[in-house]
Amino acid sequence: IQMTQSPSSLSASVGDRVTITCRSSQIIGTFLNWFQQRPGKAPDLLIYDVSTLQSGVPSRFNGSGSGTEFTLTISSLQPEDFATYYCQQGYSTRVTFGPGTKVDIK
Amino acid sequence: QVQLVESGGGVVQPGMSLTLSCAASGFTFSSYALHWVRQAPGKGLEWVAVISYHGSDKYYADSLTGRFTVSRDNSKNMVYLHINSLRSGDTAVYYCARDYRIFGVSSPSAYWGQGILVTVSS
Numbered sequence: 536i537q538m539t540q541s542p543s544s545l546s547a548s549v550g551d552r553v554t555i556t557c558r559s560s561q562i563i564g565t566f567l568n569w570f571q572q573r574p575g576k577a578p579d580l581l582i583y584d585v586s587t588l589q590s591g592v593p594s595r596f597n598g599s600g601s602g603t604e605f606t607l608t609i610s611s612l613q614p615e616d617f618a619t620y621y622c623q624q625g626y627s628t629r630v631t632f633g634p635g636t637k638v639d640i641k
Numbered sequence: 642q643v644q645l646v647e648s649g650g651g652v653v654q655p656g657m658s659l660t661l662s663c664a665a666s667g668f669t670f671s672s673y674a675l676h677w678v679r680q681a682p683g684k685g686l687e688w689v690a691v692i693s694y695h696g697s698d699k700y701y702a703d704s705l706t707g708r709f710t711v712s713r714d715n716s717k718n719m720v721y722l723h724i725n726s727l728r729s730g731d732t733a734v735y736y737c738a739r740d741y742r743i744f745g746v747s748s749p750s751a752y753w754g755q756g757i758l759v760t761v762s763s
Contacts, residue, residue, distance in 0.1 A: 568748055570686070577736055578678075578686060580751040589751050621686055625748030628700045630676070630688040 536560050536624050538633035546641040553609040555636045557622035562602050566626040569598055569607045572635075573618045581620075582607065612638070643667040643752045645737050650757035653727050661722040663737035663754055671695075671715040674740035676749045677722045679733040680756075689735070692720060693746050700746070727761045734758050 537560040547553050557567070565585045570578040580589045582598035585605060595610045609616055617640055622633040649661040663675065677689040690701045690711040699711050710723040720737055734756040741750030 566748070572686070577753040577756055578749075580741075580749070583741060583748070619685075623686075623688075623748060628691065628746050629702060630691070630748055631702075632678075632686040632688060635685040 536563065536627050536629075536631055538622055538624055538631050540620075540622060540633040540636050542636060543634065544637040544639065546639055547612050548641045549612055549614060551612045551641075553612050553616075553638060555607045555620055555622075555638075557600075557605045557607070557633050559603045559605075559624055559626075561626075563624045563626035565601075566624055567598075567600065567605050568623045568625060569596075570621045570623060570632075571616075571618045572621065578621065609638075643739065645739065645752060645754035647735060647737055647754045647757035650735065650759045652760045652762055654763050655727060655729065655761055657727055658723065658725045659727060659759060661724070661735055661737075661757060661759070663720045663722075665718045665720070665737075665739070668739070668752075670718040672743050674742075674746045675711075675713060675720040676738045676740060677711060677720075678736045678738060678749060678753075679731075680736070681730070681733045684733075687733075688749075690722065691740070691746055694740075694744055698746060724759075727759075729761050732759060732761045 569582040572578040586598045597608045676691045692711045708725045713720040736756045738749035739752040
């Protein structure tokens with residue numbers, strides 16, 4: 536299963552609303568997760584099963600979608616949110632990640 | 642607390658083999674599948690393999706089948722990734738990560754190791 540993300544990168548300011556789109560090459564049900572990765576660090580699980588926030592993740596992060604199209608929304612971008620975001624499908628036992636979306640400071 | 646610690650990386654010559662290890666603690670190791678994920682320098686995340694909680698089921702990325710072997714030792718709380726015929730394209734940070742479903746094979750959870758760098762170079 537192939538995963539795509541758009542945009543590949545974006546520049547935003549603190550306080551901005553940011554939306555990242557992830558598409559799968561086939562229907563994946565609710566088996567869609569989002570990870571955040573800061574430079575030099577391991578990825579952090581933000582959202583699993585499309586919309587469930589991992590414990591400790593701020594409520595400004597929201598996941599939605601169904602079928603083959605999914606979105607990650609950050610309602611008000613904070614300085615610590617500048618990072619790369621990856622979607623990941625778990626519908627297949629052969630997990631695949633999207634190519635990533637880099638969010639940097641405008 | 643859950644900890645995963647990778648080891649066994651370093652500089653390896655092309656064509657050689659390498660075994661990475663991941664030591665786990667802080668959870669019932671024999672109840673969870675373990676994943677390997679890699680990241681080439683400046684690139685995105687690439688899922689490599691997963692081994693089920695009992696070790697009988699193993700799955701590999703389609704592009705990597707044949708040179709990679711995942712295994713585990715539940716008596717030692719260890720998971721391994723053996724890589725044959727290393728190529729420059731295998732240069733990456735390799736992470737182990739726990740699955741988020743107990744007694745299942747699903748997706749990497751919030752629990753990842755810090756990663757270990759493998760550099761394939763002559």
